[in-house]
Amino acid sequence: MIVALLVILVTIGSVIFHMWSPWWWSEIASNWQGMDDTILLTFWITGAVFVAIGLFMAYCIWKYKYNKNNKADYEPENSKLEWALTILTTIGVIALLAPGLIVWNNFVTVPKGAYEIEVVGQQWYWMYRLPGKDGVLGTTDIKNINDDNPFGLNTDDPHSIDDVLIDADDLHLLKDQVVKLNLRALDVLHDFYVPQFRAKMDMVPGMITYYWFTPIKTGTFEILCAEYCGTGHYSMLGYVIVDEEEDYNEWLSEQMTFEEVLASNGKSDLIKLALNKKNDL
Amino acid sequence: MAADSYDDVAKNKDSIPELEVAPQDLYHAKSFWTKYIFCQDAKVIGIQYALTAAAIGMVGLVSSWLMRMQIAFPGVIPMDPAAYYQLVTMHGMIMVVYLLTALFLGGFGNYLIPLMVGARDMVFPYVNMISFWVFFLAVVILAASYFVPGGPTGAGWTLYPPQAITSGTPGGDGLGIVLMLVSLAVFVIGFTMGGLNYVITILQARTRGMTLMRLPLTVWGIFTATVLALFAFPALFVAGIMMTLDNMLGTSFFMPAIVEFGERLSYDGGSPILFQHLFWFFGHPEVYIVALPAFGIVSDLISVHARKNIFGYRMMVWAIVIIGALSFVVWAHHMYVAGMNPWFGFFFATTTLIIAIPTAIKVYNWVLTLWRGNIKLTIPMLFSIAFIITFVNGGLTGLFLGNVAVDVPLSDTYFVVAHFHMVMGIAPVLVILGSIYHWFPLITGRFLNEKLGRIHFWVTFIGSYSIYFPMHYLGFMGVTRRYFEVFEGDNFTYSITGINQFITVAALITGAAQFVFFYNIITSSKFGKKAGKNPWKACSLEWQTADVPPTHGNFGKELPVVYRWAYDYSVPGADQDYITQDTPPSDVANARAEQT
Secondary structure, three states, X not given: OHHHHHHHHHHHHHHHHHHHOOOOOOOOOEOOHHHHHHHHHHHHHHHHHHHHHHHHHHHHHHHOEOOOOOOOOOOOOOXXXXXHHHHHHHHHHHHHHHHHHHHHHHHHOOOOOXXXXXXXXXXXXXXXXXXXXXXXXXXXXXXXXXXXXXXXEOOOOOOOOOOEEEOOOEEEEXXXXXXXXXXXXXXXXXXXXXXXXXXXXXXXXXXXXXXXXXXXXXXXXXXXXXXXXXXXXXXXXXEEEEEOHHXXXXXXXXXXXXXXXXXXXXXXXXHHHHHHHHXXX | OOOOOHHHHHHOHHHOOOOOXXXXXXXXXXXXXXXXXXXXXXXXXXXXXXXHHHHHHHHHHHHHHHHHHHXXXXXXXXXXXXXXXXXXXXXXXXXHHHHHHHHHHHHHHHHHHHHHHOOOOOOOXXXXXXXXXXXXXXXXXXXXXXXXXXXXXXXXXXXXXXXHHOOXXXXXXXXXXXXXXXXXXXXXXXXXXXXXXXXXXXXXXXXXXXXXXXXXXXXXXXXXXXXXXXXXXXXXXXXXXXXXXXXXXXXOOOOOOOEEOOEEOOXXXXXXXXXXXXXXXXXHHHHHHHHHHHHHHHHHHHHHHOOOOOOOHHHHHHHHHHHHHHOOOXXXXXXOOOOOOOOHHHHHHHHHHHOHHXXXXXXXXXHHHHOOOOXXXXXXXXXXXXXXHHHHHHHHHHHHHHOHHHHHHHOXXXXXXXHHHHHHHHHHHHHHHHHHHHHHHHHHOEXXXXXXXXXHHHHHHHHHXXXXXXXXXXXXXXXXXXXXXXXXXXXXXXXXXXXXXXXXXXXXXXXXXXXXXXXXXXXXXXXXXXXOOOOOXXXXXXXXXXXXXXXXXXOOOOOXXXXXXXXXXXXXXXXXXXXXXXXXXXXXXXXXXXXX
16 A cells, blocks of 8 residues: 555656746747757656556556455466557657657758857867858868967968957857857867757867757857866856847957957968968959 | 467477486585685676675765765865766766676676576586676776876766866876776676676576576576677777777877867877767667666566566567667767767667667566556565656656757756666666565575665665656756756756755665665675575576575586476466476466466
């Protein structure tokens, strides 16, 4: 009796905890509503299975408690029942998988014309790069990295010179602008994760990974590094600030381009080289 | 397979095959050293494995206590981030590899396989003995890493490069990571010797009449898990060797050109994702290496204590085999957001969710075994019931993480921590605990203390559920895992301090209950109630030995002959509610058993 009650208590208690839990996701601030919806759908289906199995088991424990005058049923197999359960489970799995794959298909298909931004992770801070006036991010090489060129931009790439470099933990985005984040790590794995945007992807040294989203709300959102990256992992934080156009432009005008960074470091010879290339284009 | 009736078997004497090889005498140890230390008896080796695994497991348990203290009550036990990450790493690696794998396969496998299949010992007793001592060496190497400068590695149990071998990670530029990799390689060597033994013993040394479809599900679970391990561990082995070369000789298997703290390292051209593929090609089957023996054992516990045959035995066997096969094509579901080609997501999400089907069948059949049973609420049964709840919970949250689009927000949060602890931490541990209460009377001839056992059960089950169930909700909120300071993030809908303190207190209590259990084992092995022969009235062969506890050679002069499956409980017409596997049909003439 007590054991049957325990099973009921754990089953129902889990459901009650779920309904009353104050720990829940914060309001979504991107276009990935589909992820939330799939989670909720999964909750309904798996929750029903959990409750059904828990309560049925409690019933069995209560109803078929040992009695030396009773004898258990002898039924090694019941293929009808076994097949029925198998088919029912398969239907449940399809109901979960299909919407999940549709959302994933959206996630991996970057819309044309998405604004490309580079996010760079290193132990234990973030840097960002915007494509500048020409709308194209210049190419990079890890061999170019030095104090004057923290992003490792190729100075002979004509697209490099107008790139906007943000050597700080905070990034501003324009509300309702589709962005594709090109993710790069200089040392070890990192992961650029803003809980309200739902999306995340590891950043892997030696390659460029990406994901896209559209910020749909203005506000300040915390960035967390979501892939373990050494002793400072827990302190690798920052902010994404989603602005309306006016605020965004004001922020943008305060940032330095690669050209300005080089000039301020007295490396104008490099600028000349790059500008020549640009004129050749 | 046709389900012959016993009448047919009785009529047809040829159905019990002749002896294929003449009985061979075993090597009989004479001295203390060969009897208890370098012992060739699989039962002793099993206990040696179990004790070693439990000893290092205790380090893993205490590590988790210290971690939880730092998360909920920072400063009470002073530690720096490096120490915290070392605790996280060693806790994970010890629990998964050195405790669970070694205990299920080395411990239960060695003790139970020969007894359950009706063999006198493993087929290669000498190799079996070496296997244990190589495992012991692996544990010693692992333990040694605590004493080298810089301490053990703090790379996380997944040991992802580049950070595992760079200076930003504890032990990354010292001996910590080297000793970890060497210890794993030694573990794999030791396991391979033992694993070949288990597989060949099950395939070649079954007694007469013990067909594969008469094996207890415990043996099926351990068998399939061992086959998985023999295929999966080589991937870990080569990954470990390659990373050691990257670390010691400067090769670049996993290391691209990187700049660490402003300094350009000499590596170039390697792929960190290659390591992740190799690691998870091992790591996912590893989940089932731990889960399948638990599935098998719990099936037997439920059947014995519900006095009812396991429901759908053949489906259960096939489910184990299919899960084992599928477990090799789902590995990249650990890597949905690792930066691999995103199109892989479609394939691995599909295979991962397909694996839910045979797994669900197993759950249904456990519950349907209870249905219309005659359930004795013994301690092993209590742990089995707790296992089902925990496993269903952890299995269902796998449907969140396996479904690639849902994994994106949840990956690397506490939801993942909660999920895998439920499904491959707590669930298998509940089976281990239940099965120790079940087989202790066989191993020592005495019962464990009932009162202490019930306290142990209630605290362990309710405690562990209280630890991990709320943790899922922290994951939804976006609390990332592996944070030295769990801070109150701007986006959190509610403070996490209180719930973290609750979880830590639950973890401390649940952990402490295990020491009650150890106390029970120590005292009961001396002073416990005498059990006698076959106290649970079980059908399988391990309870039918001439002596209890079974001596070297397991059975008496003659090996048993098997006439039926291991689940003839409550057969209509039989006098008792069980018919042991070695009972000839002529002894139970009135019984109307269906399955052979």
